[in-house]
Amino acid sequence: MTQIFQLYVFILAGFIGFFVISKVPPLLHTPLMSATNAISGISLVGAIVAAGGQYGKVSTILGFIAVICAATNVTAGFLITDRMLAMFGGPKKSAEGAK
Amino acid sequence: MTLPALALLSQAAEGGALSGARESIVQGSYLVASVLFILGLRSLTRPTDARLGMQQAAFGMLFAVIGTLLNHEIITYQWIITGLVIGAIAGYPMAMKVPMTAMPQFIAFSHAFGAIAATLVGVVEYRHAYDPAIQGLQPGLSSGTAAALGFEVLFGALTVTGSFMAFGKLQELITGRPITFKGQNAINLLLMAVAFGSFGWLVLHPDAAWAFYAMVGLALFLGVSMVLPIGGGDMPVVVSLLNSYAGLAAAATGFAIGNNVLIIAGALEGAGGFILSMMMSKAMNRSFGNVIFGAFGSAPTSTAKKGEARESKTISTEDAALQMAYAGSVVIIPGYGMAVAQAQHVCRELMELIQKKGGDVKYAIHPVAGRMPGHLNVILSEAGIDYGTLLTDVDDANRVLQTADIAIIIGANDIVNPDAEEDKGSPLYGMPIFRPWTAKTVYVIKRGKGTGFSGVENPLFFRDNTLMLYGDAKSVLGSLVKEVKALDEGH
Numbered sequence: 001m002t003q004i005f006q007l008y009v010f011i012l013a014g015f016i017g018f019f020v021i022s023k024v025p026p027l028l029h030t031p032l033m034s035a036t037n038a039i040s041g042i043s044l045v046g047a048i049v050a051a052g053g054q055y056g057k058v059s060t061i062l063g064f065i066a067v068i069c070a071a072t073n074v075t076a077g078f079l080i081t082d083r084m085l086a087m088f089g090g091p092k093k094s095a096e097g098a099k
Numbered sequence: 100m101t102l103p104a105l106a107l108l109s110q111a112a113e114g115g116a117l118s119g120a121r122e123s124i125v126q127g128s129y130l131v132a133s134v135l136f137i138l139g140l141r142s143l144t145r146p147t148d149a150r151l152g153m154q155q156a157a158f159g160m161l162f163a164v165i166g167t168l169l170n171h172e173i174i175t176y177q178w179i180i181t182g183l184v185i186g187a188i189a190g191y192p193m194a195m196k197v198p199m200t201a202m203p204q205f206i207a208f209s210h211a212f213g214a215i216a217a218t219l220v221g222v223v224e225y226r227h228a229y230d231p232a233i234q235g236l237q238p239g240l241s242s243g244t245a246a247a248l249g250f251e252v253l254f255g256a257l258t259v260t261g262s263f264m265a266f267g268k269l270q271e272l273i274t275g276r277p278i279t280f281k282g283q284n285a286i287n288l289l290l291m292a293v294a295f296g297s298f299g300w301l302v303l304h305p306d307a308a309w310a311f312y313a314m315v316g317l318a319l320f321l322g323v324s325m326v327l328p329i330g331g332g333d334m335p336v337v338v339s340l341l342n343s344y345a346g347l348a349a350a351a352t353g354f355a356i357g358n359n360v361l362i363i364a365g366a367l368e369g370a371g372g373f374i375l376s377m378m379m380s381k382a383m384n385r386s387f388g389n390v391i392f393g394a395f396g397s398a399p400t401s402t403a404k405k406g407e408a409r410e411s412k413t414i415s416t417e418d419a420a421l422q423m424a425y426a427g428s429v430v431i432i433p434g435y436g437m438a439v440a441q442a443q444h445v446c447r448e449l450m451e452l453i454q455k456k457g458g459d460v461k462y463a464i465h466p467v468a469g470r471m472p473g474h475l476n477v478i479l480s481e482a483g484i485d486y487g488t489l490l491t492d493v494d495d496a497n498r499v500l501q502t503a504d505i506a507i508i509i510g511a512n513d514i515v516n517p518d519a520e521e522d523k524g525s526p527l528y529g530m531p532i533f534r535p536w537t538a539k540t541v542y543v544i545k546r547g548k549g550t551g552f553s554g555v556e557n558p559l560f561f562r563d564n565t566l567m568l569y570g571d572a573k574s575v576l577g578s579l580v581k582e583v584k585a586l587d588e589g590h
Contacts, residue, residue, distance in 0.1 A: 010362050022374050027476045031143065031473070038156070040213045041160065044216065065182075071190065076209050078160065
């Protein structure tokens with residue numbers, strides 16, 4: 001039953017993703033890729049459990065590496081997205097660009 | 100109070116109610132995170148809201164992490180904290196230093212990291228299920244969970260090596276040319292079949308560790324062998340597809356460990372990557388089926404028209420500057436060549452000079468210009484060019500080009516190749532392109548006489564109203580700016 005429920009969540013979220021993302025204008029496609037990349041760092045959640053759970057030494061080390069990698073992905077992903085989006089700043093933009 | 104109720108109460112006090120409350124907080128944090136992710140992606144539909152939206156999504160991630168730290172399964176924190184700190188320290192300079200031109204390979208690189216994490220989590224979960232220390236206490240894996248874990252490591256491992264290969268190609272550590280050998284497709288198909296066979300076996304026999312690890316190994320290998328034969332020009336499609344794969348791997352992790360935020364985020368990303376690769380393959384005139392199965396290895400064979408030596412007309416920067424200075428409407432068509440030469444700033448200078456003289460300047464940005472969709476928009480915005488002047492729709496741009504006095508092509512090639520409309524034998528045939536030749540005069544700023552990414556010759560360069568300005572985009576634009584300024588001083 002729980003797996004059916006998970007499938008519900010997966011499919012509904014997939015639909016949301018499809019409809020939301022197909023509305024993103026080509027102008028922002030590169031930030032979009034970077035944004036989904038940052039969100040894929042959500043594996044961090046799984047990695048944290050793997051590194052902190054009582055799973056034995058080898059698993060803890062693997063989990064530790066996973067945490068490092070996922071945290072790098074999250075940090076870099078969100079920062080770079082922000083850096084890009086900062087350049088699409090709206091009305092203030094032309095003033096900033098004149099610098 | 101009756102005895103069973105008492106027992107229940109003490110049980111609750113010992114952990115039941117407490118862990119219940121804890122569990123609610125954990126799940127609540129995941130719910131908040133999921134909502135913020137969706138809102139974040141939605142905010143990307145409007146440039147003005149996007150930044151704030153994605154900052155909220157980052158907070159969503161923070162919520163999810165804090166929530167996870169309360170998970171009752173976690174007993175030690177030192178590894179987690181150390182790992183988080185190292186990751187944050189490693190990620191920060193990476194994100195702040197990478198130049199905007201290197202964005203595609205950076206995303207590929209970052210993908211590889213996320214995929215390593217997803218794969219390792221899969222391995223840890225599998226090991227845990229068959230840990231000899233708890234053997235007998237745990238029933239092992241159900242077929243469903245085994246399938247989820249199998250899926251996770253399959254897509255995860257494929258994404259790890261695939262992303263590193265894409266990074267290597269985009270960074271030009273590996274040749275951008277397709278690397279092929281005889282029987283490559285047959286070998287790939289065979290390996291894929293073996294990987295899927297192992298997957299099937301694992302679902303039926305979840306305790307078959309060999310099948311699990313064979314899948315990891317095969318997927319790692321397939322990531323390399325599937326990306327190698329793909330040319331550098333197609334890498335953006337690969338990166339986007341790997342984006343989708345990484346999402347699916349994360350969703351599979353969610354299925355395996357029963358975590359909804361992983362399922363939701365994974366599904367969002369899976370869908371996003373999928374749509375983007377769909378849009379890109381359409382813009383590049385590649386069949387979508389080709390993209391899904393990753394078998395888009397066939398390198399475009401350059402049509403053998405090279406025999407006839409044609410000469411294109413060149414023009415001096417003085418003459419070109421004079422024309423540009425007094426043009427009423429100008430359309431600039433930039434390509435990746437402009438980004439590589441870092442010519443976007445001087446390009447803006449030229450634009451401003453023309454505008455000052457009363458000319459109207461627009462940019463026509465092809466969906467696949469640059470190394471990934473939207474790449475040039477980012478680069479032009481970096482130079483402070485207002486995104487209101489960007490024409491991102493091919494049809495719109497072509498309408499504007501029809502009435503334009505001047506089209507300036509900077510470091511672009513395939514996206515303005517008339518063969519895409521006129522030569523059925525051309526590998527580019529059918530790709531939606533700009534028609535700069537409908538403008539009165541076309542100026543092409545180009546490094547040399549080479550062909551574009553696709554390796555196809557461009558007949559545009561030999562048309563009557565096309566004038567070539569050979570040289571590095573930055574220095575050519577620089578001298579154009581100087582010449583236009585000199586005109587002013589002369590008056």
